[in-house]
Structure formats: structure tokens, C-alpha cells
Amino acid sequence: MAGTEQLPPQQASTDSAEQPGSPDPREPLSVLLRDMRTSPQGLAAREAARRLTVYGPNTLARRGGRRWPRELAQQFTQPLALLLALAAVLAAATGALALALAILAVIVLNALLAFAQEQQAERAVEALAAFLPDRAAAVRGGVRQEVEATALVPGDVLVVEEGSRICADARLLSGGVEVDLSALTGESVPVFRSADFVDSSGPLLQARELLFTGTTCTGGQARAVVTATGMHTELGRIAALSQRTQREESPLEHQVKRVARLIAVIAVGVGVAFVPLGLASGLSLTATVAFAIGLLVANVPEGLLPTVTLALASGVRALARRGAVVKRLSAVETLGSTRVVCTDKTGTLTENRMRVTTVWTPGGECDLGDAVPAAVPEQVHLLAAAAAACTTATPAAGPDGHPTGDPTELALIDLAARLGEQRPPEERDRQRRAMFRFDPRIKLMTTADAENGDAVVLHTKGAPEELLVHADAVLDRGGERPLTSADRAEVFRTVGSLAQRGLRVLAVARRRLAPGQSPPGGREDAEQHLCLLGLVAMADPARPEVAHAIELAHRAGITVHVVTGDNGLTAAAIAARVGIGHRGMRIVTGTELEAMSEPELDILLARGEEVIFARSSPEAKLRIADALRAAGNTVAMTGDGVNDAPALRRADIGIAMGRSGTDVAREAATMVLTDDNFATIIAAVEAGRRTYDNIRKFIVYIFTHAVPEVVPFLVFALAGGMIPLPLTVMQILAIDLGTDTLPALALGRERAEPGLMDRPPRPRSEGVIQPVMLARAWGFLGLISTALVMGGYFLTLSRGGWHPGDPTGAGTALHLTYQQATTVTWLGIVACQIGTAFAVRTEHASLRSLGVFSNHYLLGGIAFSLTFAAALIYLPPLHSVFGTAALTPLQLATVLPFPFVVWGADELRRALLRRHTSPPTAPRPAPTAPALPEPAADTGHHPLAVLLARHGWSARQLSRALGVSEHAAAGIVAHARRIGAEHGRRAP
Ligand SMILES: Nc1ncnc2c1ncn2[C@@H]1O[C@H](COP(=O)(O)OP(=O)(O)OP(=O)(O)O)[C@@H](O)[C@H]1O
Numbered sequence: 001m002a003g004t005e006q007l008p009p010q011q012a013s014t015d016s017a018e019q020p021g022s023p024d025p026r027e028p029l030s031v032l033l034r035d036m037r038t039s040p041q042g043l044a045a046r047e048a049a050r051r052l053t054v055y056g057p058n059t060l061a062r063r064g065g066r067r068w069p070r071e072l073a074q075q076f077t078q079p080l081a082l083l084l085a086l087a088a089v090l091a092a093a094t095g096a097l098a099l100a101l102a103i104l105a106v107i108v109l110n111a112l113l114a115f116a117q118e119q120q121a122e123r124a125v126e127a128l129a130a131f132l133p134d135r136a137a138a139v140r141g142g143v144r145q146e147v148e149a150t151a152l153v154p155g156d157v158l159v160v161e162e163g164s165r166i167c168a169d170a171r172l173l174s175g176g177v178e179v180d181l182s183a184l185t186g187e188s189v190p191v192f193r194s195a196d197f198v199d200s201s202g203p204l205l206q207a208r209e210l211l212f213t214g215t216t217c218t219g220g221q222a223r224a225v226v227t228a229t230g231m232h233t234e235l236g237r238i239a240a241l242s243q244r245t246q247r248e249e250s251p252l253e254h255q256v257k258r259v260a261r262l263i264a265v266i267a268v269g270v271g272v273a274f275v276p277l278g279l280a281s282g283l284s285l286t287a288t289v290a291f292a293i294g295l296l297v298a299n300v301p302e303g304l305l306p307t308v309t310l311a312l313a314s315g316v317r318a319l320a321r322r323g324a325v326v327k328r329l330s331a332v333e334t335l336g337s338t339r340v341v342c343t344d345k346t347g348t349l350t351e352n353r354m355r356v357t358t359v360w361t362p363g364g365e366c367d368l369g370d371a372v373p374a375a376v377p378e379q380v381h382l383l384a385a386a387a388a389a390c391t392t393a394t395p396a397a398g399p400d401g402h403p404t405g406d407p408t409e410l411a412l413i414d415l416a417a418r419l420g421e422q423r424p425p426e427e428r429d430r431q432r433r434a435m436f437r438f439d440p441r442i443k444l445m446t447t448a449d450a451e452n453g454d455a456v457v458l459h460t461k462g463a464p465e466e467l468l469v470h471a472d473a474v475l476d477r478g479g480e481r482p483l484t485s486a487d488r489a490e491v492f493r494t495v496g497s498l499a500q501r502g503l504r505v506l507a508v509a510r511r512r513l514a515p516g517q518s519p520p521g522g523r524e525d526a527e528q529h530l531c532l533l534g535l536v537a538m539a540d541p542a543r544p545e546v547a548h549a550i551e552l553a554h555r556a557g558i559t560v561h562v563v564t565g566d567n568g569l570t571a572a573a574i575a576a577r578v579g580i581g582h583r584g585m586r587i588v589t590g591t592e593l594e595a596m597s598e599p600e601l602d603i604l605l606a607r608g609e610e611v612i613f614a615r616s617s618p619e620a621k622l623r624i625a626d627a628l629r630a631a632g633n634t635v636a637m638t639g640d641g642v643n644d645a646p647a648l649r650r651a652d653i654g655i656a657m658g659r660s661g662t663d664v665a666r667e668a669a670t671m672v673l674t675d676d677n678f679a680t681i682i683a684a685v686e687a688g689r690r691t692y693d694n695i696r697k698f699i700v701y702i703f704t705h706a707v708p709e710v711v712p713f714l715v716f717a718l719a720g721g722m723i724p725l726p727l728t729v730m731q732i733l734a735i736d737l738g739t740d741t742l743p744a745l746a747l748g749r750e751r752a753e754p755g756l757m758d759r760p761p762r763p764r765s766e767g768v769i770q771p772v773m774l775a776r777a778w779g780f781l782g783l784i785s786t787a788l789v790m791g792g793y794f795l796t797l798s799r800g801g802w803h804p805g806d807p808t809g810a811g812t813a814l815h816l817t818y819q820q821a822t823t824v825t826w827l828g829i830v831a832c833q834i835g836t837a838f839a840v841r842t843e844h845a846s847l848r849s850l851g852v853f854s855n856h857y858l859l860g861g862i863a864f865s866l867t868f869a870a871a872l873i874y875l876p877p878l879h880s881v882f883g884t885a886a887l888t889p890l891q892l893a894t895v896l897p898f899p900f901v902v903w904g905a906d907e908l909r910r911a912l913l914r915r916h917t918s919p920p921t922a923p924r925p926a927p928t929a930p931a932l933p934e935p936a937a938d939t940g941h942h943p944l945a946v947l948l949a950r951h952g953w954s955a956r957q958l959s960r961a962l963g964v965s966e967h968a969a970a971g972i973v974a975h976a977r978r979i980g981a982e983h984g985r986r987a988p
Helices: 029-036 045-055 068-076 079-093 097-131 251-280 285-299 304-321 330-336 378-389 407-418 425-431 464-469 485-500 546-555 568-578 590-595 598-606 618-630 642-650 663-668 678-704 706-718 729-739 741-747 771-799 815-839 856-874 876-882 889-895 898-916 935-939 943-950 955-962 966-986
Strands: 135-140 143-148 157-161 169-180 191-194 216-228 324-326 340-343 355-361 364-367 432-439 444-451 455-462 471-476 479-482 504-512 530-539 559-563 585-589 610-614 635-639 653-657 671-673
Touching (some): 029 169, 029 216, 068 097, 079 251, 079 285, 097 285, 097 304, 191 216, 216 432, 251 285, 251 330, 251 678, 251 706, 285 706, 285 729, 304 324, 304 330, 304 678, 324 330, 324 678, 330 678, 340 618, 340 678, 355 378, 355 407, 378 407, 378 425, 378 455, 378 530, 407 504, 407 530, 425 444, 455 464, 464 504, 471 504, 485 504, 485 530, 485 568, 546 559, 546 568, 559 618, 568 585, 568 610, 585 590, 590 610, 590 618, 618 635, 618 642, 635 642, 635 678, 642 653, 642 663, 653 663, 671 678, 678 706, 678 741, 678 771, 706 729, 706 771, 706 815, 729 741, 729 815, 729 856, 729 876, 741 815, 741 856, 771 815, 771 889, 771 898, 815 856, 815 889, 815 898, 856 876
Parallel strands (some): 471 530, 559 610, 585 610, 635 653, 653 671
Antiparallel strands (some): 135 143, 157 216, 169 216, 355 530, 444 455, 455 504, 471 479
């Protein structure tokens, strides 16, 4: 075979060797194939491997040089860094050189830390690519197989299908495809490319027989020979496109940045306000400025933003471990506020393992569930053969092979095999004269297949109600006869009864063309005058873990709507099996949805019921997503087809399937499920909530230390020289950038607080920093810490013999006592922050429910804090830098209870809170949901009253709320029950 020929040595010599396709991909196909040393059968596997080592992997190398120097430099120009720099300049100007140097050190340290954290966050997102290797279908050695896109080489034969991403430049060999070139040319309308066109002139990108890397196939099927890979592709040549895009800032990061800036402004304000205060209390200008700087430094939340970014990145990693790969950091926070999930059914709620259990023909029903009965009517055989002919899927070849294609079709091929009607896929494809692929909008698929020489038979399969529109005959025992309205009624009855069992039902039909007649060129001509062969019903078991996930979603106040292309009854049966619709379920078909006005749709979605949108189109998904978002919901929406891409983009979280979805859907989505499983969506919501909670925890933690840091300065300033300064600026820096950093990071890794999934979703508009958090940080934890710390300071001073007004400066008798007292203040704050770290680990629950020692990162962080503290207190060289002194055991003992007091006080506060307020729980059925125009209108009952009654309001409650007599209210309740029963019948 041509593909196994060796390449000339000069081509094999270097990595940057000219690729064999580079001469001209537009030369005549036979010449191109010869030059490429390949054939329509593709390369042999060994030759492909060899070419891979010669030409290198099919990846785009990054251009644009190193970015880290610029990113590092950016850390120094952040507003907070500039503010600190200003403080350093001021300090230097007033002669406080040591302080100026210390602040500079802080700036450098902070920038390095932030840089490292951001790099790590970026790497976390980038590493996700490894979870989602791009795959491509290639023909190698004549056999179609899935290969990693990076392993494609020039000469490979690609199979391009609807939804696939084109991952190499290629020349079409056969077939035609619609291609979205927007990534390459900006052209937003898909263009048609076909092997039948030959454009030897004009710009390369316009050539109608060529395909290019980075574009996607939006329709059709074709085979193409790869002419260039990696950096030799057109995309590779366009250097600008291969540069890494900037990491987008998440709304949360943006919010935190804003808050940090606001606090910085307040810090400056407090600092400036201190100057007249300091001067008035008799301080020198130098000292006043030094203290003002101290206040500023104490208040600026330096480490906040990078810590948030890192927490989000660790959320991304946690999600990936659970099978949900997100593409941006912001998805983590959005997931946490998800209020509505719109899921499709097949493969997400179900296993996507279909098996035909029943076949219906006009001769009767044939049960094929467990085993094939001894005598299967001829009509069933005919139907199975026709259905299998109308497929493109390929069953597993051999025991180790993997089936490819639509599971519905694989089930039909399996049925044919069970009935002895199977034909090898190659033969099926050889006989095919034309094909109209499955179109999710019309829910039909048709093939034209040769039979017995030149006779052609059209085979159509699809949704029964769609197919019946185009059928006018039926195959009965005696042969083809006209389809009567009684037949139609029976078919619909059968579809209903099969669907109610949760089975997916397809109708199969055929039309024989006259001998010698060529297949119709258009779909509409092909799909008419069909002769119905019968119905196939297939079972697709619900995934076992979904029921629990739905229960969890309901507890968490999340509504789950099913948006499916399948029959409403089938979907409702499956949905009911997994617990969807616990508060009432409604089936809305595609036609009903189309007839619905926007306000009607809004009302339907606001009712609190879960809706099955059946026989829905991709456009319907978009409409539903829009309506839900307009009502203020955070919406997660799943999708897998090319047509789902707009809805995936429009939803807050577009979710694509990693296994069964198309590349186009995966690209449009924010999150990709590597296991296609609904339960993973809920697990991701849980991880999102946990990450968001953790961010709030360390915000409280970081904010708390501001109070015990600021108050000592105020006490000093207001005391008019009677009380020496209890805490130095250097000591503040040692807390903010030393002892507090690791525990704050560790809080980002905290496990979920019990009841996390029993709360309602966070409103979209809610800010990350809530007044109640500030009250807890500043008004409770901060105040207690301050009282303890100041108590420790005065106790140490007075134990050493100090009285207000006594001099404590260098050289005085009380100087050591004073240094020990400031050290106690400092160590006191460190100790209180340890207590705070334990306290903020839960917001409502007692820490016992989480396990006191369960966060190992925090234990490590505290160990680091304590070591750092010990160094500052007991290493003499550090004494002069930080103004600390070695403490006596008694002084140490003063500080020892602090963490327990802070933590204990907060435990008490939470216990009281739990006793007096019930924790927020997910809402019960909303009794105030607006009412749909009810059938009640003609009975004279107020629609809202009926709705309330249907939501469980008793006659007495109704009579009180609406001011009607109890007798009238009882009538409304009875009426509501009747409607409920009718709905129940409509939606089992
Ligand atoms: N390959 C196919 N050929 C012909 N008809 C099909 C094919 N696959 C599905 N159908 C018909 O079209 C209907 C809708 O299928 P579609 O794949 O759009 O949705 P689905 O997979 O059932 O639902 P979901 O959107 O929940 O995954 C099916 O109920 C079936 O009747």
C-alpha cells in the first residue's frame, strides 16, 4: 500500500521539515495522493507512527514569547502596591528608613506571592486540557478509528462529520460538508465545501475543496486527506491566532478587587485623619506620619485578591476530579448559584445504552426483551432490516472493538443481528445511494439503498408523529395497503402505551422506487408517500445515581426541567422514575411551546413545577434559557449537538457532554462533563457552593485582624502620651504578610459545612461580602480579639510596674517591660487569629460537625504561624527589626487562652443563632407563584386561589388569606384537587 512507503530521508531529517502536503493541496487529487504517499484507505498504523516522529505532534506551538516578566511587573503596578509604595516614600521622607525598607519588602513579597498564586491558577485551568483530549476520526489501514487529534499526520484520511472540529488542514476526497470558518476568516455564515469542487485559483482559504484547522463542521459528512498539521497549517501560520488569550477576570475577582480598593481608600482616609489627631496629641510630625502609615498598612487587605483567585483555581481542580471540566474560573462561582438545571434526557438522565424490547407491526406486538421468540413474523424481520439499513453507526468489530455512532442506531443494528438480518457496515455503505441525515428539527432520517441490482428502496426512520405525516401506506400481512385513519389511531395508541413504559419509540417506513429510478435529490421528495413498516420501542435505563442527585437538587432549591427531543410520555416516565416532578410535573410539547407567548412561558416557568419540554427543538432551548434568565435565575443547560451551541452560550453555565457531545457543543460550553452524567452537574453545584463559602470564610478571617491592629493606634493617639504604642508597624506587617497568610489559604480548602445543599441558591445579585460578614469580622470576632489583646498588653505593663504616663523609651527602666508588652499584643493577635480561623470554619454549624482537626492544611498553616511567632520572639536578631522581646512563661501563659476564648465565643454565638433562627432552607412550593389562566375561570374561582389550593393551602388558610367564606374555600380546594388529578393523568 502507498501509505507504507518510506519518505525520502531529507524529509525525515528534522522536526521542521517541509510537510509533504506543503507544495499545493489543490493539485489534482491523484497527484496529491501520490505526492503524499497515501491512498483513500489511509495510512498504515506503523507508517502513521513513523510520520508522527518525523513531523511532530499536531499541535500549535505558542508564540508571543515569555509572558511572565510582564505579568510579574503588573503585580507591582496594582493600586494596592502603589499605595504601599506611596507609604514607603512617605516613611523615607520623614526619616523612618527602616520602615520604608520594610514596606518595600512587603511590596516585593506580596507581588511574588500574588504572582505565584496567579500562575498556579492559570496552570490549573490550562491543565484541564489534559482531561479533554481532542479526538478525531481517521481511516487507518482501511479501518475507521478514533485517534487523538495530536497524533494526526500528513497523509492521514480524516472522517469529518457534523459537529466535529477539523484539526488539520485537509483536501476533501469524497462527500460534502458545511463548515464554519469564523475562527479563521471571521466569516459567520457556514460555507459548503465538497470534494466535487476544484478551485485551482483564488485565495487558499476560499478554496471550496479544502478544510482548515480550527474550523468546525456544522453539517454533512466527508472524507479528506490531511495535507498539513501543527504549525504548518494555515492556523499555525497566523501567529496572532495561536497566542494565548488573556485570562478573563471572574465577576467574583472583580467584586473582590472593588472591595479591596474601597477598603484601601478607607485606609488612606483613616491614615490621613490620624495626622491632625496625632499632632494634636503632641506627637512629632515624623512619628505621626509613621503611625498614619501603620494604620494604612493595617487596613489594606493585601493578600485578598490572589487568595480568592487561588481558591477558585482549587475549585476548578476539585470539579475536574469529579468529572466536570470548567473552562474559566468564574464558572465555579456561577455554579454555586445555579437555580435551574435544564437537562436533556438521553445519556444524561439515562445510560444511553439502548436495547430494543418491543416491535409493533400491524400484525401485532412482538416482545424481544430478553430473548427472541421462536417464531418471529416476517414483517418484524423486514422492519429490522429496513431500520438497520437506515443507519450510519458501526457496531463493535471483534471482542476488543468499540462501537461508534448513535446508540439508537446501534440498538437497531443489534436488533437486526438478533433476528439474523445483519449486514456488515461496509456492505450497507456500499449499497447506499443517498442519505438525508437525522435532523433533530424534523426528527427523521432517510437513506436510499440499492436492493437486488439496480432497484432502490428509500428507508426512513424517526419520531412516529413526524413520520406518519409523510406516510400513506402500511405494510400488512397481505402486503402494502393504504393507511387508514383507524390505522393511524392504532399507531398513536400503541406509541402512547409504549412511551408510558418509558420506552423510546421510533417508526420505520420504506418506499420502493421504480426500477432504474434514481434517488430523489431533495429531502422533501424523499420523505413522502412512505409505507409504514411498524414501530420499534427501546429501553434506556435511568442512571442509578441520578435519583439521589435529583433529591439533592430539590433539597438545594434547584428546579430541574427536562428539555428533550423525545416523546413527552417517554420522558415523563423516565423523569418520574428519577424523582423529577415531585411538586408537580407538566409536559409541554414543542408545538405547544411554539404557540405560547413570552408571558405565558414566564408564568409556566414561575409556577415551581418541573416541566418536561418534549419534542423540543434547539431553538426551544434558547427560548427557555432566555426566559429563565430574564426571571433572574442562574441557569445551567445541557446540550450535545451543533444546534445546541447557541443555547449553551446563552445559559449561565452551558454544559456539554465529553463523551457523546460534538466538538462544537464542547467549545460553546462553559463546563464539559467527562462522564456525561447528570449527577456530576449536581456534584459540581455542590463544589461551586463550597468554594464560594470558603472564599467568604477567609474574607471574614482576613478582615477580623484589622480591628486589633487599628485599635492600639487609636488608644495610643487618644491617650495623649499617657499610654505607649502597643503595636508597631513592623509587627502589623509580620501578621498581615507572615502569620496570617497560610491559614487564610488553608480556609480556601475547607470541606463543606453540613447543610450546604439544604440552602436555597444564592441570588445572582448577592455580593460576596455581606454586611453580616463584616458585623461578624469587625463587630464580634474583631472586638473580642481587641479586648483580649489590649487586656494582655496592660496586664504585662502593670505586672512590670508601669503606671500611666511612665516613660518606656530606650534606656528607661521600663523599656524591656514595654517591649515584652508589645510582644504580648502582637502574639495576642496571632493567637486570636488562630481562634478566628477555627471559628470561621463554619457559618452556622458547630465545628464538631465538621471535625475540629479535619482541615490538615489549616493545622499546617497554624504550625507555620507558631513557628514564625517563636522566631520573632526568641531569635535576638529579629528583636531589633520587629521591636519584640523574649517572653517569660507567665507572659506566654497570658496569651495561651486567647484562641479558645475567641473560638468559644463564636461557637456560643452560633449555638444561640441556631436556637433562635432556623437555618435558611430551600424554599417549599412557592405559594405566591403567578397563576396560569386556569380552567377554573369558567367555574368562577379566582385563578390564584386555585393555584394556592393546588400548592397545598387548606380551606381555612384560603378563607383567611382571601377573605372568602370557608365553604367557598372548600369548594376551591375540591376544584383544585380535580385539576390536580387531571394533570396527574396527563403527566404520570
Ligand atoms: N438516529 C435517529 N434516526 C431517526 N430518528 C431518530 C434518531 N435518533 C432519534 N430519533 C428520533 O428523534 C427523536 C428525538 O431524538 P433526539 O436525539 O433529538 O432527542 P433525545 O436523544 O431523545 O433526547 P435528549 O435531547 O433528551 O437527549 C427520538 O425520540 C426518535 O424518535
